[in-house]
Amino acid sequence: MAVCVYRTSRVVVQGITGKEGRYHALACRDYGTKVVAGVTPGKGGMDVEGIPVYNTMEEAVQNNHPNVSLIFVPPPFAADAILEAVGSGIKTIVCITEGIPVLDMVKVKRVIEKENVTLIGPNCPGIITPGATKIGIMPGHIFKRGSVGIISRSGTLLYETADQITKAGLGQSTCVGIGGDPIIGTDYIYWLERFEQDPETEAVMMVGEIGGNAEEKAAEYVKNHMKKPVFAFIAGRTAPPGRRMGHAGAIIMGKSGTAEYKYEVLRASGVHTIENPGYIGETIYKTLKEEYSL
Amino acid sequence: MKLHEYQAKEVLASYGVPVPEGRVTHFPYDAWMVSMELGLPVVLKAQVLTGGRGKAGGVKLAKTSDEARDIAQELFGKKLVTKQTGPQGVIVRKLLVEKAADIDRELYFSIVVDRTTSKPTVIASKRGGMSIEEVAEQYPEDIIKIPIDPAVGFLPYQIRRLKYDLELTAQEKEAAKIFSALYQAFSEKDCSLLELNPLVVLKSGHLLAVDAKMDIDENALYRRRDISRMRDLTESDPDELEARFSGLNFIKLPGNIGCMVNGAGLAMTTMDVIKLAGGEPANFLDVGGEATPETIAKGFEIITRDPKVKAIFINIFGGIVRCDKVANGIIQALKTVEVKIPVVIRLTGMNKEEGMEILKKAPMQFYIAEDLREAAKMVSDLSNNKNNETEKKPAEKAKAGKKEK
Structure with a gap:
């Protein structure tokens, strides 16, 4: 099984003729992902190494029947691109774009909630089911099919975590980067729920960071609904308050949102917290073996 | 901003x-x-x-x-x-x-984007003049929160409610006009925060915004030229400014280990892991998706400008950017910027082997670490002047940057 994206997922890449869009569309295809179409307004009729390019999402959907969209459109036009994908009937959207204005995302969020669309990101590395499909910009070779599901707010930190888990002798069922912005399409809870139902996933790793209260809300969910073991690391323990640490979402305001507070809440909810990021893989491996005999 | x-x-x-x-x-x-x-x-x-x-x-x-x-x-x-x-x-x-101003009473009014509901939210209180955190703690019942649906805006009934809660019935028309103007300003200028503390009722009965705070969403500045021209460069740290102009994300910290990392999450984690190993990070630096020789050189330049810095930790997880490219970038950069302090490099991900090979053949010396833990310990010990044997090249003391050979 796995979660949300599968070998059968058919992907359309919006912004496929840009430098990044092109590179990653081809890298995804090389990984085994079915990249069936691309969209760039004004470039319809072209092809990117055999992938047909259309002017509109509507045409792409009519001709090649994609069911997932992967977006590389620049920030001023990205919100519109997401809404175009929604308008064409796509129900799973991965938006890589970093730097979308918050008030644009406020509007997008209203629409995707109403239309029941799963939006991954924005400002995220995408989603991968190792060995089956990669819809995003992550380096495929560090992932190995296995039993741990990963949910991460940060991109490179997702790679670091997956790499450690692979090196510890485990693997991943599905890994998703939910994005580092203040407003994102899906939160931890969305993915925790799906990982809990997924027969292939035996444990879940949450990679969080300072700012907001998404980890706190996730902790509450874990306490009430999760039977599978959940692990968590929170980045930014040493970050000074009031400063935005790269991600627009990673900023400490007041007491809540600090790493200490998040760890406290997570621990109290039965989450296995990992406070040293050098020991993520090792801790998961040992805990699963010793406490869960997995 | x-x-x-x-x-x-x-x-x-x-x-x-x-x-x-x-x-x-x-x-x-x-x-x-x-x-x-x-x-x-x-x-x-x-x-x-x-x-x-x-x-x-x-x-x-x-x-x-x-x-x-x-x-x-x-x-x-x-x-x-x-x-x-x-x-x-x-x-x-x-x-x-x-x-x-001749003040009768002080009110609090702000609009923020609430991350939990993903909606702009008006927060108001009849207890203005003190920090809203204090009000929330002492008089939680006096805080009004009104979520706004962006599709329809700040609605008349919501404004009416605010007017009653803030006891502004005598200023009815004036208050309504001001509240809707504030929301208009908030959305048209792409604010992430608009706060009046206090908004006062004067003895004359009129309203006056005695203090005003406005934070603008950096991501929206491209379409708010009038606002972006207001940026006061003298209020930013000069190193942080210079970094931003070069496409780097740099924040100065009080420690003595310079960090250069790709990705914000990994950059934060690198700071954390240094601290856990007994070191103190001197900065947060995200070199972004493209670690070119120029951006790396700029990174070295800004980091080494701080005389407190005793060692540098480069932590790159190759994803979009490949390790061989980064390795070449580091070497190129060190030919233009002189770095006299030890440099610890942890390079992994896409094309790791090629990258390592390039570093080993380099004309300067580095401390190479395999993983996060080892790297953090190495760089922390180096910054604390401990000469214990965690180093991979104990015989060659910190020669990174020397342009010999």
């Missing part, structure tokens, strides 16, 4: 929000002049981009023009230390001199 109080008031005034009469001054004599012009008493307010300036002595009342000049004399060039600035404080370079 934070606006100064006087800038925020300019913007709000253009939407018809009443603000006190005032001028920005740069010299004590100006303050004297302006106080004569406006009429006494006047309030002198330090224009610094930080909260808590009142408590730090940055806001003062003057009853005579001479007093205004003396206070200005004292405030110009003064270092204000607030909870947000840290011990280094901020220097006062501008003073806003305003006609003092």
Whole structure:
């Protein structure tokens, strides 16, 4: 099984003729992902190494029947691109774009909630089911099919975590980067729920960071609904308050949102917290073996 | 991007929000002049981009023009230390001199984007003048929260409700006009925060925005040219500014280990892991998706400018950017920037082997680490001048950057 994206997922890449869009569309295809179409307004009729390019999402959907969209459109036009994908009937959207204005995302969020669309990101590395499909910009070779599901707010930190888990002798069922912005399409809870139902996933790793209260809300969910073991690391323990640490979402305001507070809440909810990021893989491996005999 | 109080008031005034009469001054004599012009008493307010300036002595009342000049004399060039600035404080370079208001009562009004609901939310209270965190703690029942649906905006019934809760029935029309103007300003200027604390009811019964704070979403500045022109470069750390112009994300910290990392999450984690290994990070630096020789060189340049820095930790997880490219970039950069302190490199991900090969053949010496743990220990020990055997090349003491061979 796995979660949300599968070998059968058919992907359309919006912004496929840009430098990044092109590179990653081809890298995804090389990984085994079915990249069936691309969209760039004004470039319809072209092809990117055999992938047909259309002017509109509507045409792409009519001709090649994609069911997932992967977006590389620049920030001023990205919100519109997401809404175009929604308008064409796509129900799973991965938006890589970093730097979308918050008030644009406020509007997008209203629409995707109403239309029941799963939006991954924005400002995220995408989603991968190792060995089956990669819809995003992550380096495929560090992932190995296995039993741990990963949910991460940060991109490179997702790679670091997956790499450690692979090196510890485990693997991943599905890994998703939910994005580092203040407003994102899906939160931890969305993915925790799906990982809990997924027969292939035996444990879940949450990679969080300072700012907001998404980890706190996730902790509450874990306490009430999760039977599978959940692990968590929170980045930014040493970050000074009031400063935005790269991600627009990673900023400490007041007491809540600090790493200490998040760890406290997570621990109290039965989450296995990992406070040293050098020991993520090792801790998961040992805990699963010793406490869960997995 | 934070606006100064006087800038925020300019913007709000253009939407018809009443603000006190005032001028920005740069010299004590100006303050004297302006106080004569406006009429006494006047309030002198330090224009610094930080909260808590009142408590730090940055806001003062003057009853005579001479007093205004003396206070200005004292405030110009003064270092204000607030909870947000840290011990280094901020220097006062501008003073806003305003006609003092005849206040009957103080209210609180703000609009923020609530991350939990993903909606702009109005927060208001009849207890203005104190920090909203304090109000939330002591009088939670006095805080009003009104979520706004962006599709329909700030609706008349919501404004009406606010009016009753804030006891503004006598100012009915005026209040309604001001509240909808504030929401309009918030959305048209892409604010991430718009805060009036206090918004006051004058003895005359009219409303006046005595203080104003406006934070603008950096991501939206491309379409808010009028606002982005207001950026006060003198209020930013010069190193942080220089980094931003080169596409780097740099934040200075008090420690002695320079960090260069790709990705914000990994950069934060690198700081954490250094601290856990007994070291102290000197900065947060995200070199972004493209670690070119130029950006890496700029990174070295800015990091080594800080004399406290005793060692550098480069932590790259190759994803979009490949390790061989990064390795070449580091070597190229070290040919242009002289680095005399030890450099610990942890390089992994896409094309790791090729990258390592390049580093090993390099004309300078590095400390190479396999994983996060090892790297953090190595660099922490180096920064603490411990010469224990965690080093991979114990015989060659820190020669990174030497252009020999």
